[in-house]
Amino acid sequence: MRIHKLINNNIVIVKDEAGKETILMGRGIGFKKHPNDPIDDRMIEKRFVMSQQEGITHLSDLLNEIPIQEIEAAVTIMEMATDTLHKKLNEGMIISLSDHIHTSIERSKDHVFVKNVLLWEIKKFYPEEFKIGKSALDIIEDKTGTKLPEDEAGFIALHIVNAQMEESVGDMYGLTKVMQEIINIIKYTCKVSFDEDSVYYYRFITHLKFFAQRLLTHTEYQSDENDTLLTMVKTQYHEAYQCVRKIMELIQNNYDYCLSDEEQLYLTIHIERIVKKSK
The missing domain is CATH 1.10.1790.10 (PRD domain)
Structure with missing residues (x-):
């Protein structure tokens, strides 16, 4: 595989033989690299094969703006949700969740916290997703050093619910x-x-x-x-x-x-x- 587009030191985009773009993540995978340089497979930690080109574009734009630690938190949360629920989640969740985590952390720096008016319903109707949301707060703190309030666990649970909904409700x-x-x-x-x-x-x-x-x-x-x-x-x-x-x-x-x-x-x-x- 060779680099098609360089995002930053930790993220690159490659193309397969069919011309489909894939995002690769790994510490230093893009360090001192240029388009058309070969990729060391041993440096690949995560890969995203988006089903739609629009998803690749949005994600690559997002990756330019969001610190790698916040994206890693989103990836870890999605993997935990998939393993816990034993359900396929819509791949677009990586985009929306990374963006949400980044926005929440930026707000917290200004001591601005958003009240989750749906927290009661989320806890009641989606206890598994809310439990994952609570664990997600620990993951975010571990990856970024920022501790977010319980309201954010509810918001994260909604991302997980919506990711399931998009996969299970096609109509x-x-x-x-x-x-x-x-x-x-x-x-x-x-x-x-x-x-x-x-x-x-x-x-x-x-x-x-x-x-x-x-x-x-x-x-x-x-x-x-x-x-x-x-x-x-x-x-x-x-x-x-x-x-x-x-x-x-x-x-x-x-x-x-x-x-x-x-x-x-x-x-x-x-x-x-x-x-x-x-x-």
């Missing part, structure tokens, strides 16, 4: 269709229009996207918790629960998916909140 039209059907039920049942710029709407739509993903992949959420809270919520948030009943009927008939008590509970709470804020 993004179907995902959008499910979400729109549910939103229409809420609008007509509760007679509301939503402020699509509000944080409550954003939070609801994010929850709805994850719910729709589980529905389309028939990945049911199970919990050992009792239904005492759901019984209370049914009474206290009667209008919102009537929406949930109609949503349950729709998805049972159209998608052969049955909502667990836990999903009914959180969907009711979300609908109550978004409806209350929209009236």
